[in-house]
Amino acid sequence: MRIDLHAHSTASDGTDTPEQLMSAAVSAGLDVIALTDHDTTAGWQSALAQRPAHLTVVRGAEFSCVYRRADGVRVSVHLLGYLFDPDHPRLSGEQARLRQARLTRGQEITARLSAAGYPISWQQVVELADGGVVGRPHIARALVAGEVVPDVAAAFSGLLASDSAYYVPKPDTDVFTALALITEAGGVAAIAHPLAHRRGPVVDDEALSAFTEAGLVGLEVDHPDHGEPERAHLARLAADLELVALGSSDYHGGNKATPLGACTTPVAAYSLLVDRPTAMRPIGDR
Ligand code: AMP
Ligand code: ZN
Numbered sequence: 001m002r003i004d005l006h007a008h009s010t011a012s013d014g015t016d017t018p019e020q021l022m023s024a025a026v027s028a029g030l031d032v033i034a035l036t037d038h039d040t041t042a043g044w045q046s047a048l049a050q051r052p053a054h055l056t057v058v059r060g061a062e063f064s065c066v067y068r069r070a071d072g073v074r075v076s077v078h079l080l081g082y083l084f085d086p087d088h089p090r091l092s093g094e095q096a097r098l099r100q101a102r103l104t105r106g107q108e109i110t111a112r113l114s115a116a117g118y119p120i121s122w123q124q125v126v127e128l129a130d131g132g133v134v135g136r137p138h139i140a141r142a143l144v145a146g147e148v149v150p151d152v153a154a155a156f157s158g159l160l161a162s163d164s165a166y167y168v169p170k171p172d173t174d175v176f177t178a179l180a181l182i183t184e185a186g187g188v189a190a191i192a193h194p195l196a197h198r199r200g201p202v203v204d205d206e207a208l209s210a211f212t213e214a215g216l217v218g219l220e221v222d223h224p225d226h227g228e229p230e231r232a233h234l235a236r237l238a239a240d241l242e243l244v245a246l247g248s249s250d251y252h253g254g255n256k257a258t259p260l261g262a263c264t265t266p267v268a269a270y271s272l273l274v275d276r277p278t279a280m281r282p283i284g285d286r
């Protein structure tokens with residue numbers, strides 16, 4: 001069994017439509033895929049409508065959250081919510097607030113870049129997002145189109161990095177509020193790429209322990225942004241805290257070099273994650 005529990009579509013900042021993602025999952029030899037777009041569940045319906053016969057789809061979303069570390073540092077935390085009720089009023093309301101905030105923030109980043117002379121416009125960014133939830137990858141693609149940078153990765157390591165003068169933070173959800181919302185909506189919460197240092201400050205062990213007490217169930221151990229030391233540390237921590245250790249690609253289509261199935265979740269961990277009385281069921285055979 002090949003199980004990939006973290007992938008993005010054009011409903012947010014991936015480049016495959018939900019339909020294309022379904023066929024890409026089959027081509028990658030996956031048995032189970034989770035669709036986890038940022039701050040939206042808009043891709044679920046078309047993904048399920050086009051679901052190939054033997055592919056199982058886990059409905060999910062990635063929630064942008066913030067955590068204030070004991071040392072005062074603001075840490076961006078991405079939570080994966082799986083199998084929650086998409087119509088839970090407070091959860092869907094929070095997603096709507098974040099999508100709106102992404103528009104204002106994307107516009108501000110674009111305005112700063114444009115004022116500094118970089119040839120990009122907000123209209124172009126909106127067109128690149130094509131109705132999906134706007135994210136920095138869309139701004140990165142506008143910068144690539146304007147030949148400011150050679151590729152999306154170069155934009156992220158320079159102009160769009162979190163320590164860049166052009167960067168604007170989003171008013172993300174408090175991580176404990178998001179954990180409560182996902183749980184209340186019947187879902188299962190996991191933390192995405194907790195030790196992806198390249199993206200900015202990361203959580204410490206104390207934080208992961210506090211999240212676990214607040215209802216966290218899973219921990220992404222195998223992720224393309226984790227090296228061997230991070231994976232070893234997280235595997236140990238998952239065992240200590242009794243968290244389910246997950247592996248996922250965080251596929252974004254052409255916006256990132258990582259292919260689907262680059263990291264996968266063992267079937268035993270998958271069962272522990274999804275077999276919960278309050279959660280919706282994955283759709284398909286598994
Ligand atoms: P945002 O949510 O708008 O702050 O943008 C962050 C998104 O950009 C996340 O989904 C990341 O997966 C993606 N991202 C972060 N670093 C990179 C990178 N080096 N190349 C491509 N995408 C990235
Ligand atoms: Zn993304």
Ligand code: FE
Pocket residue numbers: 062078192193
């Ligand atoms: Fe993420």
Ligand code: FE
Pocket residue numbers: 006008062192250
């Ligand atoms: Fe992601």
